Amino acid sequence: MRIRIDHATRYAYQGPTRFILQMLRLTPRSHEVQQVRSWSVETDVDARLRRSEDAFGNIVHALYTERPCEALTIRVSGEVHTSETDGVLKGVRERLSPLVFLRETPLTRPDAALIDFAESIGEGSDLERLHRLMGELNARMAFQVGATDAGHSAAEAFAQGEGVCQDYAQIFIACARRLTIPARYVSGHLWRADGQEEQEAGHAWAEAFVEGLGWVGFDPANGVCPTEAYVRVATGLDSLGASPIRGTSYGGGAETLDVRLTVRRVQQPQQQQQRQSPGLGW
Numbered sequence: 651m652r653i654r655i656d657h658a659t660r661y662a663y664q665g666p667t668r669f670i671l672q673m674l675r676l677t678p679r680s681h682e683v684q685q686v687r688s689w690s691v692e693t694d695v696d697a698r699l700r701r702s703e704d705a706f707g708n709i710v711h712a713l714y715t716e717r718p719c720e721a722l723t724i725r726v727s728g729e730v731h732t733s734e735t736d737g738v739l740k741g742v743r744e745r746l747s748p749l750v751f752l753r754e755t756p757l758t759r760p761d762a763a764l765i766d767f768a769e770s771i772g773e774g775s776d777l778e779r780l781h782r783l784m785g786e787l788n789a790r791m792a793f794q795v796g797a798t799d800a801g802h803s804a805a806e807a808f809a810q811g812e813g814v815c816q817d818y819a820q821i822f823i824a825c826a827r828r829l830t831i832p833a834r835y836v837s838g839h840l841w842r843a844d845g846q847e848e849q850e851a852g853h854a855w856a857e858a859f860v861e862g863l864g865w866v867g868f869d870p871a872n873g874v875c876p877t878e879a880y881v882r883v884a885t886g887l888d889s890l891g892a893s894p895i896r897g898t899s900y901g902g903g904a905e906t907l908d909v910r911l912t913v914r915r916v917q918q919p920q921q922q923q924q925r926q927s928p929g930l931g932w
Contacts, residue, residue, distance in 0.1 A: 651878040652687075652916040653841050657726040657852075657909075659895060664903030666718035670697075672897030675837065675884040676726045677709040682733070682741030684881060689728030695719045706891065707745045708884040713897070720902070724895065729916060730881045737875025739857060739865040739882075748859040750887075751832035757888040758824040761805040768825035776831050777860050780868060783825055788873035791818060795850065800889065815854040816889050818871040822856045823888070832859040836867065837892040839881040839913050847914040852894060857885065881913075 657676070680686045691699060696716040704710050715722070754760075760768065767790075771783050794812040804824040807817035819835055826833035833856055840853040855869035855876060867876035876882075886892035899905065 651732045651841070652729060652918060653732060653839070653879075653881055654729050654912075654914050654916045655727065655839050655881065656912045658723055658911075660721065660723040660908045660910075661899070662721045662906045662908075663719075663899065664905075665901070666720050667715070667899045667902035668718060669900040670713070670715040670719070670722060670897070671899075672713040672724070672895055674699075674711040674713060674724065674895055675704075675708050675892060676724075676894050677711065678728075678730060678838070678881055678883045679707070679709060679742070681739075683735050683739060684733070685731045687729040687731055689730075690726070692725045694723045694725075695721075697722075705745065706885050707743065708886075708892070718901075732878040732881065734878040737867040737877075738863055739867065742865070744865075748832040748865075751834045751859065752827050752830065753887060754824075754827065755888045755890075757803045757890065758820050758827065759803065759805065760824045760828050761809075764805055764808055764821065764824050765828055767808070768828040771825070771829065776829075776858075777863070777866070779829060780826065780831065780858050780860070780866070783822060783829075784868045784870045785873060787818060787822055787825075787870040791821070791870075793818075793871060800893075814851075815869075815871040818869075819854045819856045820888055822868060822870045826856070826858050833857065834865075834885050835888050835892050836882055836885050837889070837894055838883040839911075841879040841881075841913050841915055843879065847912050849911045849913055851909060851911065852883070853880070854889065854892075855880070 698714045700712045771779050792812040797812040798807050804820040807813040808821050823833040836855050857865045857867050884892040
């Protein structure tokens with residue numbers, strides 16, 4: 651599948667800022683499951699963008715403003731060609747041992763209720779338990795925009811019984827780690843089959859390490875493993891580590907935030923479709 655993503659994040663400030671620093675995890679990597687055909691990150695102010703990689707192998711752009719500004723817009727656009735692998739991640743160069751992803755964080759630390767929920771999943775292979783965990787979590791939680799914010803932990807969202815994809819992912823991660831299965835947070839994008847191209851935010855899901863398979867994706871918010879409709883951008887121990895934009899401003903007073911995101915499927919030209927062999931990507 652060929653997916654086009656256009657994403658604009660605009661910050662408006664009460665007055666001119668003295669300095670803005672943002673860390674951007676907005677750029678996906680190519681691997682066997684997805685090929686980045688084109689990608690750009692731009693701003694509408696005088697700023698420096700320095701590209702690097704973090705400890706998890708995510709592409710990171712450090713943004714530094716050069717002069718005072720009253721507004722800042724970060725624009726991302728590009729196309730990614732994705733493949734179907736039944737949720738199994740392939741061709742990614744891993745920098746860290748899976749054991750790193752057994753580490754608790756404040757956002758994924760389980761309380762008594764989450765521990766009980768994890769232990770209720772029962773016996774079986776790791777893959778069986780992970781699928782059961784995803785199904786039980788999807789049935790138990792209600793998807794509700796605005797029910798939580800970025801600071802809510804897995805335990806807090808689970809106690810509420812409602813949340814968004816970030817909460818589902820972090821609850822899944824907390825429970826998987828309780829079952830001694832390494833798990834990590836994934837931020838990215840999802841093309842919606844219902845035709846809804848304009849979206850309020852990106853998507854989030856989890857990956858767990860299964861012996862013999864490697865890293866496998868699980869999207870408990872939708873109750874499925876990631877398909878070719880998913881574009882994987884960044885990973886971390888929790889949502890903070892894979893946050894698309896994270897930073898601070900000095901001066902300027904209160905700020906307002908506006909996000910515009912479009913995720914759409916791009917149809918291939920007819921001549922390209924005819925040249926493809928059955929079952930093969932281009």
